[in-house]
Structures are given as C-alpha cells and as structure tokens.
Amino acid sequence: xxxxxxxxxxxxxxxxxxxxxxxxxxxxxxxxxxxxxxxxxxxxxxxxxxxxxxxxxxxxxxxxxxxxxxxxxxxxxxxxxxxxxxxxxxxxxxxxxxxxxxxxxxxxxxxxxxxxxxxxxxxxxxxxxxxxxxxxxxxxxxxxxxxxxxxxxxxxxxxxxxxxxxxxxxxxxxxxxxxxxxxxxxxxxxxxxxxxxxxxxxxxxxxxxxxxxxxxxxxxxxxxxxxxxxxxxxxxxxxxxxxxxxxxxxxxxxxxxxxxxxxxxxxxxxxxxxxxxxxxxxxxxxxxxxxxxxxxxxxxxxxxxxxxxxxxxxxxxxxxxxxxxxxxxxxxxxxxxxxxxxxxxxxxxxxxxxxxxxxxxxxxxxxxxxxxxxxxxxxxxxxxxxxxxxxxxxxxxxxxxxxxxxxxxxxxxxxxxxxxxxxxxxxxxxxxxxxxxxxxxxxxxxxxxxxxxxxxxxxxxxxxxxxxxxxxxxxxxxxxxxxxxxxxxxxxxxxxxxxxxxxxxxxxxxxxxxxxxxxxxxxxxxxxxxxxxxxxxxxxxxxxxxxxxxxxxxxxxxxxxxxxxxxxxxxxxxxxxxxxxxxxxxxxxxxxxxxxxxxxxxxx
Numbered sequence: 001x002x003x004x005x006x007x008x009x010x011x012x013x014x015x016x017x018x019x020x021x022x023x024x025x026x027x028x029x030x031x032x033x034x035x036x037x038x039x040x041x042x043x044x045x046x047x048x049x050x051x052x053x054x055x056x057x058x059x060x061x062x063x064x065x066x067x068x069x070x071x072x073x074x075x076x077x078x079x080x081x082x083x084x085x086x087x088x089x090x091x092x093x094x095x096x097x098x099x100x101x102x103x104x105x106x107x108x109x110x111x112x113x114x115x116x117x118x119x120x121x122x123x124x125x126x127x128x129x130x131x132x133x134x135x136x137x138x139x140x141x142x143x144x145x146x147x148x149x150x151x152x153x154x155x156x157x158x159x160x161x162x163x164x165x166x167x168x169x170x171x172x173x174x175x176x177x178x179x180x181x182x183x184x185x186x187x188x189x190x191x192x193x194x195x196x197x198x199x200x201x202x203x204x205x206x207x208x209x210x211x212x213x214x215x216x217x218x219x220x221x222x223x224x225x226x227x228x229x230x231x232x233x234x235x236x237x238x239x240x241x242x243x244x245x246x247x248x249x250x251x252x253x254x255x256x257x258x259x260x261x262x263x264x265x266x267x268x269x270x271x272x273x274x275x276x277x278x279x280x281x282x283x284x285x286x287x288x289x290x291x292x293x294x295x296x297x298x299x300x301x302x303x304x305x306x307x308x309x310x311x312x313x314x315x316x317x318x319x320x321x322x323x324x325x326x327x328x329x330x331x332x333x334x335x336x337x338x339x340x341x342x343x344x345x346x347x348x349x350x351x352x353x354x355x356x357x358x359x360x361x362x363x364x365x366x367x368x369x370x371x372x373x374x375x376x377x378x379x380x381x382x383x384x385x386x387x388x389x390x391x392x393x394x395x396x397x398x399x400x401x402x403x404x405x406x407x408x409x410x411x412x413x414x415x416x417x418x419x420x421x422x423x424x425x426x427x428x429x430x431x432x433x434x435x436x437x438x439x440x441x442x443x444x445x446x447x448x449x450x451x452x453x454x455x456x457x458x459x460x461x462x463x464x465x466x467x468x469x470x471x472x473x474x475x476x477x478x479x480x481x482x483x484x485x486x487x488x489x490x491x492x493x494x495x496x497x498x499x500x501x502x503x504x505x506x507x508x509x510x511x512x513x514x515x516x517x518x519x520x521x522x523x524x525x526x527x528x529x530x531x532x533x534x535x536x537x538x539x540x541x542x543x544x545x546x547x548x549x550x551x552x553x554x555x556x557x558x559x560x561x562x563x564x565x566x567x568x569x570x571x572x573x574x575x576x577x578x579x580x581x582x583x584x585x586x587x588x589x590x591x592x593x594x595x596x597x598x599x600x601x602x603x604x
Contacts, residue, residue, distance in 0.1 A: 007040050008476040012521070015469075019513040022358070025316065026514055027461035034468035042472045050167065051467030056159035059430045061460050062437045063153065066409065067110040068454035069440030072447075073402035076105070076117040084125045091135070091206050092194040098122070098136060099143035099190055106147030107154045108410050115144050115560040116382045119567050134203030137568040138578060139193050141560045142552060146189050149182035149549045151175055153413075153429060157515040157548035160463055161541055164470060164523045170537065175417045175429065178545060180597050185546070185586050192582055200578045202570065219249070219340060219364070220275045220285055221294040221349050224267070228290040233267050235260040240267065242290060246277040252349075274349060282309050293366065294349075295337040302368060310336070310365040310372065312381035313566040314357060316458060316559070319380065326353040334375060336367035345571030360555065362566040379453060382563055398445050405445070409436035459516075466520035474524035483528035495535045495600045499543050500591050502526055506547035507583065510557040515548035518557075535600040542598055543590060550586045552579035 011033045018029040037043045051057060070076060083101045085094055105114050119137055126133040148155030152162055152175045162172045198205050224230055230242055238247045238260050251258040251265065252272040258265060267273070272294065275281075285293055286304035299307060314321065320328035325338055341348045341355060342362035348355060365371065375381055412432040440446040446454070473479050483498075490497025502522055509518035522544050530537030551558035553576050555565040561575065 002477070004040070004042055004476045005478060005481075007036070007042065008472060008478050011036050011469075011472075012478075015513060015517070019517075025458050026517070027458035027465065029513075030462050030465035030469055030517055034465040034472070037468065037472040042475055043468055047471045048468050050471075051163075051464030054163045054167070054464065054467060055428060055430050056163035057460055057464050057467075059153065059433055060156050060159055060463065061455050062430065062433050063110060064455045065437035065446060065451060066406070066433060066440060067113045069437070069446035070109060070402050070406060071113045071117060073398045073445050075399050075402045075406070076114060077121060078399055079105070080118045080121045084121070085129075088129050088131065091198040094131075094206070095136070095139055095194045095197055096190050099139055099146070099193065102140060102143040103147035103150075103186060106144040107151045108406070108413075111141075111144035111148055111155065111560045112563070115141055116563060119564065120383075123567075131206055132203030134568055134570070134574075135197065135201050135206060137564045138201060138570065138575065139197060141558070141564045142189065142193065142582070144560055145549060145551065145558065146182070146186035149185060149546060150179040151182075152178070153433075154178075154182075155515070155549045156459065156463060157510075157519050158545050160466060160516050160519050161523065161545040161548070164467065164520065165541055167467070168527060170541070173541075173545070175413055178542065181542065181546060181590065181593055184593060185550075185589055188585060188589060189582060192585060193578075196581075197578065200581075202574045219347060219349075220246070220277070220281065221339060222273050222275060222285060222291040223294050224269060224271060224273075225290055225292055226269075228269075230267050230290045231269050235265045235267065240273075243275065243288075245281055245284065246275040248273055249276050250274040282307070293339070295339060296366070298331050298337050299366065306368050307366055308369055308371075309339075310367060310383065311567075312363050312365060312375075312383055313563050314359055314361045314363065315379055315382055315563075316359050316456075317379045318357070318359070320357050321359060322356055324354055324356055328357070334365075334367070334371060336365040336371050338363050339366055340364040342566065342569045344565075345569050345574065347569075360562040360566040362569065382567070401443050402440070402445050405436050405439050405443075409433065462514070463516050466517050469517070470520040470523055473521060474527070479524035479528045482525045483532055486525070486529055487532055495533050495539070496591065496595060498529050498533065499539060499594060500587075502529070502540055503543045503547045503587060503590060506544050507550065507553075507587070510548055510551050511554045512556065514557050515551060519544050519548040533600075536598075536602050539594045539598040539600055543594055546586070546590050546594075550583060552583045552586070554579070 015029060015033050018024055019026070023029070024032070034043070034048055038045065038048045079101070083097070085097050102114060102118065118140060122136050122140060123133045126136055145155075148158070152158050152173050158173070158178060166172045230240065233240055233242065235248050235251075238249070240246075240248055248260050251260065251267070252274070253268065253270070273291070275285075283304065285291060286307060320330065330336070330338060338352055339349075341352060341364070343358070343360075372383065375383070409432050412435075413429055416429075416432065441448045441451060486498050486501045490501060493500075502525065505525075506518050506522045509521060523541070526537055526540035526544060530540055551561060554572065555561040555570075555575055564570070565575070
C-alpha cells in the first residue's frame with residue numbers, strides 16, 4: 001500500500017468523523033481535506049482550485065441571488081396561500097395538492113427558501129383546518145426533493161455530477177435529462193405519501209369525522225411568585241385551579257421532574273411548572289398575579305403588552321454554533337430571552353445556559369416586535385412565527401416583477417434547451433441565471449447594499465473542495481481498488497450490480513456527509529468501474545445523481561430536512577419510519593429504469 005493511499009484513507013476517515021461529530025462547518029471540512037491533499041502532492045494547485053472556477057459552482061452562487069429576490073418579494077408566500085386547499089379533505093387529496101406545486105417550484109429554485117417560507121404558512125393552514133401540522137411538514141421537504149431530482153439546477157448535487165462529467169471529458173447532463181427518471185420517482189412518491197402518509201407520519205390521523213385533532217402546542221415555563229396563592233394547591237387531572245386554560249405537563253422540583261397524573265401532588269414554593277395551552281395564554285401568564293415566566297427578569301422593563309413569542313431555527317450561519325447561550329451572550333445580541341429549545345423532537349427547558357447550540361435547534365424566544373424587524377430577514381435564523389401569518393411587507397409590484405423574472409428565466413432555459421441546437425448557438429444555463437439575478441437587483445426586488453450576505457459561501461466552498469477531493473481519490477488509486485471490489489462482489493450481476501452498489505454507497509454517504517460530498521467521493525469509482533466493465537458510464541452517473549438527491553431517511557444529509565425537523569419538532573425516528581420505505585421504492589425504480597433509459601452500451 002503506497003503512502004498516497006494511506007494518506008487518502010486517513011483523510012477520508014477524517015471527513016467521515018468530522019461530519020458525524022460536526023467538528024467544523026461542512027465547507028471547512030472538505031476544504032481542509034483538499035489542503036491536505038495539496039500539501040502532500042496528491043493533487044496539483046490547478047486541481048485544487050479547478051472547482052472554484054467551475055461553471056456549475058458559480059451558477060449555484062448566482063442562483064442564491066435569484067432565490068433571495070423571490071423570497072423577499074413575497075412571491076412564494078403569496079403562491080402558497082393561493083394553492084393551499086380551502087376545504088378539509090382526505091389525505092390522498094390533500095397531500096398531492098400541497099406537494100405538486102412545491103415540486104414545480106423546487107425544480108428551478110433552491111429548495112431551502114421554498115421550504116422555509118412555506119412551512120409557517122402550512123402550520124397556520126393546518127391549525128385553521130383542525131389538522132395535525134406534523135402530517136404535512138415532512139411531505140413538504142420531500143416534495144422539494146422530488147422537484148430537485150427532475151432538473152439540472154433543481155439541487156446542487158446534480159450540478160456537481162454535471163461538473164465532474166465535463167471535467168473528466170464526458171458530455172454533461174441536459175436540463176431535463178434527469179426528469180426521465182425523476183418524474184416517475186416523484187409520481188410514485190406522491191402516491192406513496194398520499195396513501196401511507198396518514199399512517200406512517202407522526203401526529204393524529206386525519207379523519208373527516210374528527211372535530212378536534214393535534215394543533216401546534218405552546219409551552220410555558222413558570223415560577224411561583226413569593227407568597228403565591230398557588231402554594232399548596234393540588235394538581236388534579238393535570239389542571240390547577242387559578243391557571244385557566246393551561247395544563248400542567250411537568251413539575252421540576254429540586255432537580256427532579258414530576259409528571260402529574262398519578263396520586264396527589266401539591267405545588268410547593270420553589271417548583272417550576274411546565275404548562276401547555278393555546279397561544280393566547282401568553283398574555284394571560286404575563287398579567288398573572290401568582291406566577292411569572294421563567295427568564296422574564298431580563299425583560300422586566302418592557303410592558304407585558306409589547307412582548308411576543310417567537311420560534312426560530314438556527315441556520316448554519318448562526319455565529320454561536322458550538323457555544324452555550326451564556327458564552328454567546330444571546331440576550332445581549334438579540335434582546336430576546338430563550339424560553340426553551342427543541343431538539344430531536346424533545347423540549348429542553350432545564351440548564352439551557354449550559355447547552356451547546358447546534359444547527360437545526362428550535363429556540364422559543366420572548367421579545368418585542370423589534371426582534372422580527374431586526375432579525376426576521378437575516379440568515380442566522382429561520383424565523384417560524386406560528387401565531388400569525390408570515391409578514392409580507394413587499395408591494396404587489398415587486399411580487400409581479402419577481403414572477404416575470406422567474407418566468408422569463410425558466411422560459412429562456414427551456415427555449416435554449418429545445419431549439420437552440422437548430423441555430424447552432426447554445427447559451428450556458430449560467431447566462432440565464434445571471435441575467436435573472438441582475439434584473440432582481442436592477443429593478444429593486446433584491447437590495448444591492450448587502451447582496452453578498454445572501455450567498456451561502458460555506459456551501460460553495462464545500463462543493464468546490466469536493467471537486468478537489470474527488471480528483472485526489474482518483475489520483476491515489478483508491479477508486480480503482482473500490483471499483484474492483486464492487487465488480488468482484490456482484491460479478492454475476494455485471495453493470496446492474498455495480499449500479500446498485502454505487503447507488504447504495506452514495507445514499508449512505510449522503511446521510512452522513514451531505515449529498516454534494518457524497519457524489520464527489522463516489523464519482524471517480526464510477527468512472528473506473530465503467531472502464532473495467534467496458535460499458536458507458538452514463539447510467540452510473542445518473543444513479544449517483546438520483547441517489548445524492550434522494551435524502552429521505554434522515555435530516556442530516558439534506559438541509560431542508562434539518563430545518564423541517566426543528567420547525568416540526570420531529571425526532572430522528574420520524575424521518576426513518578416514513579423515509580426508509582420511500583428510499584427503498586426509489587432505489588428499486590432507479591435500478592430498474594436507469595438501464596432502460598440510459599443504456600450501458602456505447603452510442604454509435
């Protein structure tokens with residue numbers, strides 16, 4: 001075993017460990033790996049920086065500007081309100097009505113802003129319909145995945161595969177080439193979610209005869225005021241006389257948590273009560289004479305009528321990741337008190353100041369409306385306001401401008417793909433995207449002053465570095481060794497068996513180290529395998545692209561899943577229970593259809 005292979009194996013192990021334990025931001029992890037390969041001579045300086053000049057990477061960067069313009073115009077919010085059903089119905093009718101429009105949008109826009117903008121509106125709609133919001137948020141994220149599978153620009157991992165194909169001398173993917181399979185997978189996915197979602201998704205099943213069902217819960221941590229009249233009062237059936245409209249979920253006493261419901265429990269002076277009730281109970285508690293909200297001391301100078309409750313999900317750009325609330329001085333930064341944190345479907349209220357913050361954490365805050373004005377449009381948080389509709393302050397004029405720019409961009413790309421070959425001129429997709437981005441800025445839809453803050457630089461660094469890591473795997477010979485193992489393992493099945501292994505390998509890596517890094521690591525193995533089998537590698541490339549996009553089983557590999565997990569208070573098991581059968585269905589469809597659509601035989 002050569003020294004280069006030993007170094008490469010060590011770096012790959014480092015990548016896996018760093019992603020699993022979240023030692024660094026994803027972009028820094030892969031950039032660090034690329035620097036190690038550069039320093040050891042495994043890749044050249046040209047191979048190191050090639051990804052940063054790749055057209056696909058630059059296209060993704062410019063798409064962020066288009067996405068932000070669409071988001072700030074309020075167009076997504078307006079469309080969501082327009083297409084949501086007005087009447088309660090059965091799941092097989094409700095879910096496709098919600099999922100199909102989201103898939104259409106996500107085929108041409110970044111999935112994350114669509115999911116982030118639609119999710120709060122979906123929660124509000126579910127509450128109005130007396131439906132469980134947990135039945136709709138995971139399907140919302142999956143709908144974005146289905147749409148992303150169908151186009152070259154639908155998800156960033158598709159552009160990574162396309163860029164690697166061009167870099168290695170192969171013909172790239174057309175805009176709708178993946179739609180030949182993506183539409184079929186999406187169609188089966190819609191049917192699967194519509195008919196099995198009611199049983200597999202968390203939350204109460206939707207039955208038209210049911211008058212009440214699960215709605216968004218609101219929790220309140222309260223302390224007793226000195227000499228409170230509630231001291232000594234007994235908790236009966238989770239209710240306390242004097243706390244109207246509130247249920248006692250738990251009592252924290254001297255470091256122990258007591259759950260009412262069995263036996264007689266009397267409230268003591270130093271008890272901390274965890275209450276649940278409707279959103280309107282906040283003002284009731286703020287004006288209560290016997291209890292006070294935990295943590296309210298920092299806001300004691302603010303009139304109770306001006307306080308509002310917010311929920312935010314921490315994004316990868318939050319500056320305090322890995323730090324505790326105390327170390328980061330959260331209140332000093334945002335003038336907001338953290339009442340609770342939701343993580344992995346569990347509500348954390350004790351020892352908040354010593355809890356390290358992570359991406360996807362759902363923070364319940366108490367602040368004034370100034371918080372929304374100052375931070376609601378920033379990228380450190382994904383603001384989730386469940387009490388009212390997401391505010392849209394933009395004018396109708398900007399919505400229409402954004403709509404026509406988006407329509408023009410899509411039409412330009414479509415016309416270019418369909419008819420430009422006949423005239424001998426074919427513009428790059430980047431040209432259409434760049435024109436759309438500039439129009440967003442020139443026409444005032446997207447403010448120009450701080451336009452760079454709308455670009456996810458960590459994602460671009462991660463993708464560009466993934467190209468360098470991919471080259472390193474090819475240069476060291478690891479790709480050759482893995483390809484031989486693949487072929488020996490499924491020798492009798494031939495190319496179909498290798499395709500299946502590549503697919504599974506990509507899916508597993510995507511759930512650990514994100515889809516962009518996964519496709520970059522597997523891509524060189526696909527090239528070597530095709531050369532050894534003397535078959536066209538295109539089916540392998542398509543399989544890697546679909547597998548990289550199909551992130552259904554966990555929230556780790558797909559950012560929209562991670563945000564939905566925080567917003568909807570889902571657990572890890574929720575995604576796996578609904579996502580594993582869907583992943584298996586996608587795998588079987590892909591392995592069956594890919595060789596039929598993209599032959600392993602070389603084109604003559």
